[in-house]
Amino acid sequence: MSRPRSSAFPLALLYVLLVVYASLYPFMGWTWPPGHALTSLMRLKWPHWHQNFDIFANLAGYLPLGALVYVAGVRSARRPAMAGGVALLGPALLSYITEVIQNFIPGRVPSLEDWLYNTMGAALGLLLAAALHATGLLDRWQVLRDRWFAGSSGGARVLMLIWPIALLFPTPVPLGLGQF
Numbered sequence: 183m184s185r186p187r188s189s190a191f192p193l194a195l196l197y198v199l200l201v202v203y204a205s206l207y208p209f210m211g212w213t214w215p216p217g218h219a220l221t222s223l224m225r226l227k228w229p230h231w232h233q234n235f236d237i238f239a240n241l242a243g244y245l246p247l248g249a250l251v252y253v254a255g256v257r258s259a260r261r262p263a264m265a266g267g268v269a270l271l272g273p274a275l276l277s278y279i280t281e282v283i284q285n286f287i288p289g290r291v292p293s294l295e296d297w298l299y300n301t302m303g304a305a306l307g308l309l310l311a312a313a314l315h316a317t318g319l320l321d322r323w324q325v326l327r328d329r330w331f332a333g334s335s336g337g338a339r340v341l342m343l344i345w346p347i348a349l350l351f352p353t354p355v356p357l358g359l360g361q362f
Contacts, residue, residue, distance in 0.1 A: 188257030240299035248307030
């Protein structure tokens with residue numbers, strides 16, 4: 183019997199989309215920063231100010247991504263060291279790319295500090311997931327999952343997990359003109 187695919191991979195992809203959305207919002211007013219060459223935009227600078235909320239948000243924002251990428255790698259029969267490398271380098275690269283792109287969005291301030299804390303958040307998520315894997319809790323979760331869900335229900339589980347997000351912005355009733 184083949185092992186069912188993990189839900190971690192599609193959840194990691196959805197989380198990447200969420201990170202890109204949060205990093206590049208408001209998606210308007212894009213312009214080339216005047217007086218800057220591409221090479222100067224590629225160098226992230228340390229910010230002139232420091233906010234504790236930014237540190238917490240960057241750590242907490244990338245922690246699930248590091249954990250999900252690691253779990254997706256391990257559950258796909260990758261060696262833990264390889265899964266760990268991808269779980270650290272992938273989010274670090276994603277963070278760097280989104281920080282550089284923020285140069286083109288007025289009102290966004292890319293910084294080396296954000297990249298550093300995003301990478302540290304992914305590293306913490308990786309360490310947490312590695313600890314769960316080393317203690318066997320991921321395997322116990324797999325046994326519980328096999329008992330409760332059908333083997334090919336990974337997509338359905340992902341949809342169940344993201345369904346509450348759809349409730350945040352409900353669509354209006356088509357042709358609805360009032361209460362009913």
